[in-house]
Amino acid sequence: MSTAASPRVAELAAWAQELTGEPIRDIDRQPGGGRHGAWAVRGENGGMWFLRADSANPGPHEHYTLRRESEIYAAVASAGLPVPKILGVHPVHEAxxxxxxxxNARFAPLDPGAQAAVVADFAPLLARLHTANPAQMELPSLAPVMSIxxxxxxxxxxxxxxxxAVTAPNPFLRACFLWLQGNLPEVDGSPSLVQGDTGPGNFLHDGSRITALLDFELAHLGDPIEDLAWVGTRNAxxxxxxxxxxxxxxxxxxxVAFDGGRFRYHSLFAEVRIAxxxxxxxxxxxxxxxGDLGSGLIYGALHxxxxxxxxxxxxxxxxxxxxALPARDTAQTEYFDGILQQMKDLIGPTIADPFAAQRLKSLARVVKHLREIDRIGSESLAEAELNDLEAVLGHRPPSSVEGRSELDALVGAGEMDAVDLIPLATADVSRAHQLAAGAMGSLATRHLPRPREIG
Incomplete structure (x- = not known):
């Protein structure tokens, strides 16, 4: 068993053997899995299963648990939609x-014709999910059914x-959340089961058809337009x-009929959740x-x-x-470049384990990020941040933390709103994007869609 060194994983393997009645041959960590670890489980007699588990049980503010998600999977299956069957929920651990x-969960490598075929198969499945009556589904964790x-x-x-519960100052995020609270759309009609975080990457396909919908972690009852916004978010x-x-x-x-205002609202709400x-x-x-350090950097900058x-x-x-801030090569640049070259040409080709190969790519992203910090200079980055805070506050704060704390208080008092903070947010995004762009590849030029229906 490849990961038997971990007592928790070994315990979960023994539990899987109990559930399946088949001796477990190996249990291998898989790339992806979102906030949860993912393992491929193989039995001695050829059985295969998929394990999702957390390294610890949920914290006090965690609402979206694997146990809750398992209930939703069962309800979606009862509606006739293709999802994996849940074989068991661990009695103690979050697994x-x-x-x-x-x-295959990978969508980007498909040629355009295959992508079009997969999307054409996905769209009706999402419509079926949204037209299913949640009042007739076994969803006790989501009850009662109310208005959208x-x-x-x-x-x-x-x-x-x-x-x-997050005490660190984050004035733009708090201002965006207050905007959402103050602009909640009034929508008539019954709610749908909303998958949340739906779209490419969260379904399996065979190159032309969907074989399974995946990841109902953020699912809830609500506005089906939200799922269209999530597809837009994942579209980046x-x-x-x-x-x-x-x-x-x-x-x-x-x-459901498309609504541009609700689409824009839920596009922001999706991004606020991620933030x-x-x-x-x-x-x-x-x-x-x-953890997956490099992915955290590039997707953090993207979102x-x-x-x-x-x-x-x-x-x-x-x-x-x-x-962009001025940047120039330093005496360390050639070492960063050398590390990246050796990771690509010497180390990468020797790695057969997909999980380890993905982590090597992730670490290369970190090296690229550190290279840009060195090229711009930590002092220049700090000075630029203080300049941007001064432009919004009207005075120069002693530190960035104190400046953002002051803005947090102004947002909380209603003296500044999200629109007032767009210039500061643009400056923050510019710095983060400059640091991460070299590691982001095509993500650096991707944007949220603006469908024709909303201009």
Whole structure:
């Protein structure tokens, strides 16, 4: 068993053997899995399963647990949609064992024709999810069924409590959240089961058809337009060939009528959720030394920019232009470059384990990020941040933390709002983007979609 050195994983392997009745041959850590670890489990007699587990049990503010998600998977399966069967939920640990479903989660490597076929198969499935009556589904964790507006308000309450628990100053994020609270759409009609974080990367396919919908961690009752916004958010990571065509296919399959205002609202709410999760990780001490460090850097920079873009779209402001600080090679640049070259040409080709190969790529992203910090200079970055805070506050704060704390208080008192902070957010995004752009590849030029229906 490849990961038997971990007592927790070994315990979960023994539990999997109990559930399946088959001796476990190996249990291998897999790339991806989102906030949860993922393992492929193989039995001595050829059985295969998929294990998702956390390294610790949920904290006091965690609402979206694997146990809750397992309930939703079962309800979605009962509605006739393709999802993996849940074989068991661990009685103590936050862990679930699922059936293995053939398919590939990677969408970007497909040629455009195959991507179009997969999206054309996905759109009707999403429409079927949204037209299923949640009152007739076994969803005790999500009950009672209320109005769409009430369920969106419920989500705001959940994420508001999480943001409140983050004590570090984050004035733009708090201002965006207050904007969401003050602009909650009034929507008639019954709610849908919303997957949350849906779209490419969160389904399996065989190259032309969907074999399984994945990841119902953030699922809840609410506005089905939210899922269209999530596809838009994921579109910056895994673009569909034609977003407007996807919307047309969804509508043709019986999906709800598109609403531009709600789409913009939920695009911002999706990004705010991602930002709150990032703020929680930072408050907990930052990334784990054994975590996916590079992905955290590049996706953090991407979604920081997308949050700003979503707010601008929601309030009718143009997409902001980013700036760059002066940068030059230093005496250390050739060493950073040498490390990257050796990682690519010497170390990478020797690694057969997919998980280790993915982590090597992740570490290369960190090296690129550190190279840019060195090229710009830590003092220049700190000076630029203080200059930007001074421009908003009208005076120079003693430190960036004190300046952001002062802005936090002004936002909380209603003396500044999200629109007032767009210039500061643009400057923050510009610095983060400049540091990460070399590691981001095509992500550096990706944006949220602006469907024709909303201009």
């Amino acid at each position: 679930v064992l699922m059936e293995y479903v053939p398919g 507006t009430e369920h969106v308000g419920q989500e705001l309450d959940i994420w508001g409590s999480r943001l409140k 990571q895994d673009p569909v060939p034609d977003f407007d065509l996807f919307l047309a296919q969804y509508a043709k399959a019986g999906g 709150i999760l990032g703020a929680e990780r930072a408050a907990a001490g930052g990334p784990s030394p054994m 920081q920019r997308l949050t700003l873009e979503a707010l601008c779209a929601a309030v009718g402001e143009p997409r902001p232009d980013l700036s």
